[in-house]
Amino acid sequence: MSDRTDDKPPAARKRLGSIVIDRRPLKIPAFRRLWISSLVTAIGSQLTAVAVPKQVFDITGSSAYVGLTGVFGLVPLLxxxxxxxxxxxxVDRRKLLVVTNTGIAVTACLLWAQAYFDVGSVWVVLSLLAVNQAFFAVNMPTRNAVVARLVPTELLPSASALTGTMTTFGAVFGPLAAGALLPIVGLSVLYLVDSVALLVVVWAVWRLPALPPQDGRVRRAGLRDISDGFRYLGAQKILLASFVVDIVAMVAGMPRALFPEMAERTFGDPAGGGLALGWLYAAIPLGAMLLSLMSGWASRVSRHGVVVVVAIAVWGLAIAGFGLSQALWLSILFLVVAGAADMASAIFRMAILQTAATDEMRGRTQGVFTVVVAGGPRVADLTHGWAAAGVGTGAAATGGGLLVLVGLLVAVLLIPAFWRYRAPVTSGNVSDDS
Structure with missing residues (x-):
């Protein structure tokens, strides 16, 4: 057999490796444990995200009370x-993960207990949701800040893609699992499944290496630390731009508040909900998941700023196309493209945050990232709802997509260094005990 023939299998594997998601970060034991624990948390949080509004509606019969779940969830996050x-x-980030994951698990257990014993109080449910989200809000920036201590700099885009895959997997399949399980096992068992999974997560983060501050100074965080973080962000144009462009994309372009009305009035769903509504909600996470699964190229891209800008431009164009489309299949296609673009943006924005911020500020920048990611779409729900009431759903979505392009252009002109930003060529710090 010729040498050329012998080379085909390795060449084929190389081509495949350049397309499918880069799994090299998972070879690092500590990151693998963190990733698996994040996957469990993502799916479990989606079970609770379905169970809590359902229980609130069952107790009150009021969509207005269901709307309070957004308030009780957002305020602790902010x-x-x-x-x-x-x-x-x-502090030692490993210890903080243990404490916050324990808090999340305990509140999940309490949600199960109140459902099992049929307490029937909407305020108990909402209060437990708020406490759960408070622990989650501390946990997420800590979890994200840990990654750069576990993974070399050149693998951070791949680690971000793996994290994105986990998040979108939970966003797509968590609600589907909840919808399938609810009629069979009921609310209390749904809460119980989440509780057991979260207890496993506590064990996983316990196995992480110690991650104290690199200067060795463990102390209490105060208001000065928060103000120092904002001053730091104000002086770091690259980091500031990464938040600004995401706010532009989400606040102007996230159309999910329009989905119920469009499903019924544009695509012919029955009043109680139907196939179109499910597809509209699933399409953006589906596109994000497909992109993350095919992100093997990410670790070889150095022009992170360019990729983020182009991805957000594609997002805006896709949302504008979604607003103009009248066929369900075409609308879903536009949303899938938008989801893929959003994931590309997220992969490289996360990589920028991990590399452009110093380790002593990484937690605070990730905290702002958590607020932006959680708050932007909720603000969009409000603005798109108001816009649709005035000009209609299609015009609201299309106008939002076009506003993304305008806002993105202004941001790049004001902070041109973001467009020019390249990934650093040196390796980052990796925990010795990884």
Whole structure:
């Protein structure tokens, strides 16, 4: 057999490796444990995200009370996301993960208990949701800040893609699992499944290596640490731009508040909901998941700023196309493309945050990232709802997509260094005990 023939299998594997998601970060034991624990948390959080509104509606029969779940979930994220980032910069991040994951697991157990014993109080459910989200808000920036201590710099885009795959997997399949299980096992068992999974997560983060501040100073976080973080962000144009462009993309372009009305009035769903509604909600996470699974190229890209800008431009164009489309299949296609573009943006924005921020500020920047990611789409729900009431759903979506392009252009003109940003060529710090 010729040498050329012998080379075909390795060449084929190389081509495949350049397309499918880069799994090299998973060879690092500590990152693998963190990733698996994040996967469990993502799916479990989606089970709770379905169970809590369902229980609130069952108790009250009111969509207005269901709307309160957004308030009780967002306010703790806004407050504790910022504070949690400051704490993550001043203590051993492994210990903080253990504490916050324990808190998330305990509140999940309490949600199961109130459902099992049929307490029937909407305020108990909402209060437990708020406490759960407070722990989650501290946990997320800490979890994200840990990655750069476990993974070399050149693998950070791949690690971000793996994390994105986990998140979108939970966003797609968590609600589907909840919808399938609810009629069979009921709310209390759904909460119980989440509780057991979260207890396993506590064990996984316990196995991580110690991750104290690199200067060795463990102390209490105060308001000065938070203000220092904002001053740091104000002076770091690259980091500031990464947040600005994401806010532009989400606030102007996220159309999910329009889905219920469009499903019924544009695509012919029955009043109680149907196939179109499910596809509209699933399409963006589906596109994000497909892109992350085919992200083997990410670790070889150095022009991170260019990729983020182009990805957000594609997002805006796809959302504008979604608003103009009248066929369900075409609308879903536009949303899948938008989801893929959003994931490409997220992969490289996360990599920028991991590399452009110093380790002593990484928790605080991740705290702001958590607030932006959580808050932007919720603000979009409000703005798109108001816009649709005035000009209609299609015009609201299309106008939002076009506003993304305008806002993105302004941001790049004001902070041109973001467009020019390249990934650093040196390796980052990796924990010795990884």
């Amino acid at each position: 407050i504790f996301g910022i504070w949690g980032g400051a704490i993550a910069d001043t």
